[in-house]
Amino acid sequence: MKKILKDKIINIDENLFDKKFLFPVFEFDKTDETIVFMEDLLKEKKNEELEKNIWDKYAIYSNVYSDKDELEIFKNLFDEAIKTWKKIHIVWISLLEEIEILEKYYEDLWFLREDINCFRVDYSKVLVSVSVKIENLMWRWSDYKRMWKSIYFIPPIREAGQVKSLFKGINRWSVAWIYLWEKNDEKLNFLQDSLKNEDILSLTLWKILYYNLEDIWLKGNNEFIELSY
Numbered sequence: 001m002k003k004i005l006k007d008k009i010i011n012i013d014e015n016l017f018d019k020k021f022l023f024p025v026f027e028f029d030k031t032d033e034t035i036v037f038m039e040d041l042l043k044e045k046k047n048e049e050l051e052k053n054i055w056d057k058y059a060i061y062s063n064v065y066s067d068k069d070e071l072e073i074f075k076n077l078f079d080e081a082i083k084t085w086k087k088i089h090i091v092w093i094s095l096l097e098e099i100e101i102l103e104k105y106y107e108d109l110w111f112l113r114e115d116i117n118c119f120r121v122d123y124s125k126v127l128v129s130v131s132v133k134i135e136n137l138m139w140r141w142s143d144y145k146r147m148w149k150s151i152y153f154i155p156p157i158r159e160a161g162q163v164k165s166l167f168k169g170i171n172r173w174s175v176a177w178i179y180l181w182e183k184n185d186e187k188l189n190f191l192q193d194s195l196k197n198e199d200i201l202s203l204t205l206w207k208i209l210y211y212n213l214e215d216i217w218l219k220g221n222n223e224f225i226e227l228s229y
């Protein structure tokens with residue numbers, strides 16, 4: 001088994017050729033004033049009338065907390081951070097439009113590597129960074145019919161194109177972190193399958209589970225999860 005550190009990978013047992021890795025996972029302090037939860041702000045925009053009329057049209061839930069409201073919240077947070085020079089980390093985005101705003105900001109700061117079409121962001125020097133909730137990667141709009149209330153999250157699960165944009169932001173290194181919150185086998189299996197299928201590269205995964213947030217200087221602790229591929 002191998003343990004992934006910030007600048008190297010080390011063997012921690014005699015099995016030199018296995019494909020088992022210990023990935024660090026950041027557990028942040030929720031009292032850190034740098035962190036802003038999209039969920040809390042979206043709850044204030046809840047469309048209660050629409051929620052009452054979902055009935056068997058389960059995918060309508062995605063509009064109970066609309067993409068329009070989420071984007072407006074994001075823009076307000078982003079503009080205020082830039083205006084006041086206040087560093088924030090926005091937890092749980094779900095939209096392509098949010099990533100486009102963020103990437104334009106990083107590109108203006110010269111963090112885009114054109115030779116690899118990816119961002120090499122110095123997170124200690126940016127005012128705005130973001131993370132996605134793992135559920136917004138695992139599921140998509142078409143899953144509402146099958147899974148109903150079990151995937152009623154905030155922000156909601158969006159359509160397939162939005163999910164694809166989140167993966168693209170992760171692999172272009174503009175999304176700083178994947179938030180696992182309550183870890184379980186389903187989530188760990190998803191991460192393992194993402195590695196096997198190269199939906200997320202291993203070099204990317206160790207950054208977006210831990211080390212990017214360390215560079216942002218957020219307060220927190222770490223633990224390790226075992227993945228193999």
